[in-house]
Amino acid sequence: MLMENKNVFNWIEEKLSPDFCTSEEFIYNEMESQSDFGLPIIYQPFDYTKSLHWADRGNLFDYLYSTGGEGKKLLDFGPGDGWPSLIVAPYAKEVIGLDSSAKRIEVCTENAKRMGITNASFINYEVGTKLPFEDNTFDGVMAASSVEQTPNPKKTIEELYRVLKPGGRLRIYYEALNNYKGGQENDFWIAGLGSGLCKLILFDRNIDDEYVIQYGLTIEMSEEELSKKISLDGKDSFDNINISFLENIKSKIINVKACKTIHPSGKTYMSWLKDVGFKEILPSHSGRIAAYKLFQQFTDENIPKDLDSIDELIKKVVKVAIELKAPIDMDPMITAVK
Ligand SMILES: C[S@@+](CC[C@H](N)C(=O)[O-])C[C@H]1O[C@@H](n2cnc3c(N)ncnc32)[C@H](O)[C@@H]1O
Incomplete structure (x- = not known):
């Protein structure tokens, strides 16, 4: 099965001659929202x-406490739609989001304005x-799914180290690639681009x-139209995207790009952080999962309903989770502390 998938990639390279580009040219400059407008x-x-939504609050307090960011100056590297910068900002002194995608900066800036931040x-x-x-500008740096999107992740870590204060x-x-082992090595996703276009x-x-x-x-098809074509017996599967499928839709393909990114494993991240000079490095549990598990403890009857009470509970579990060492890639x- 994997062999057939490789043939599909070879076919794309041979027949469609994709332009190799950076990740922001590949996708981030095109998307109106990275979250499909779903972020709480x-x-x-x-x-x-x-x-x-509870998990998202867990994430917020994770970034805030892990960076020691309360009332401090923070950098959000690669903020996407303004996440986590825009949810952390009310608790920090100042947050700067830095992104190589001009489109992402436009979206983040509009979101901040609309939210009154x-x-x-x-x-x-x-x-x-x-x-x-x-050098030594920020008290803390948050980097959510962004370092491995840069052309040279180790260089990026060196730069993040440089701009952090001692x-x-x-x-x-x-993104821990290990978690895709056992079936998701080859995969697909369809992004709607509007105006009857989508990106496979x-x-x-x-x-x-x-x-x-x-x-x-x-x-030149809507997201729904393409999804329908790919799904066989109601099942979306990468196996359905074979060479004959691609031959069939070839006349509708109007642009082809490719992007190669280095995705360090947790082990590689740990060794690079050490090489770059960070003193303490801790792979820890996340506030996101802690808040998610907290949610599961409640019933429909006893669940707290107002955000302030929920935040108070979440803050407590997050403070514990982020100090607990976790198995790498879990x-x-x-x-990492400079
Ligand atoms: C997967 S998204 C994550 C967005 C957001 N942090 C989140 O978790 O929802 C990756 C982000 O990294 C940005 N990015 C890609 N290459 C970058 C680079 N060289 N420097 C800074 N940001 C970059 C992208 O434009 C995008 O905003």
Whole structure:
């Protein structure tokens, strides 16, 4: 089965000659919202009946406490839709979100304005250049699923170290490729681009070699139309995307890009953080899972309903979770202290 999938990738390279580009050119510059407008607080009111909304609050306090960010100056590296910057900002002195995608900065800035947040600002910079800050600028740095999206993740960590103050703390959430082992090495996703267009993204995850190649085919079809074509017997499966399927839709493919990113495992992250100079490095449990599990302790009858009471409970479990060492790649979050 894996062999057939490799043939699909070979076919795309041979027949469609994709342009290889950076991740922001590949996708982040195109998306109106990375979360499909689903983020609590940023796009939707908090809903106490939704476990994922509790998990999001857990995430907020995770980043806040792990970075020591209360009342401090924080950097959010690669903020996407303004996450976590916009939910952390009310508790920090100042948050700066830095992204190489101009589109993401536009979206983050609009979201901050709509939410009335005045202590978060967003800056665009050119990929591959030094981060536009002096040494020792920030008390804490948050990097959520962003370091492995940069062309040179180790260099990125060096830069994050440089801009942190001595004693400053970095909290990284990374995509642990190990969690895709056993069936999700090759996978796909369809992003709606509006105006009757969608993007079929095929993932070739080379887990042991710690890199991923994504192929992005922009197709003149709506997201729904393409999903319908791919799903057989109601089942969406990567196996349904074979060469004859691609031959069939070839005339509708109007753009083809590819992006190769280095995806360090937790072990590699740990060794790079150490090489770069961080003194204390802790792979820990996450506030996200702690808050999710807390939610599961309640029944419909006894669940707290107001955000303040919920936050008070979540803060307590998060403070414990983030200090607890976790098996590498499990949650997967790492705190590193300069
Ligand atoms: C997977 S998204 C994560 C967004 C957000 N932090 C979240 O968790 O929802 C990755 C983000 O990293 C940004 N990014 C990609 N390459 C970057 C680079 N070289 N420097 C800074 N940000 C980058 C993307 O534009 C995007 O906003």
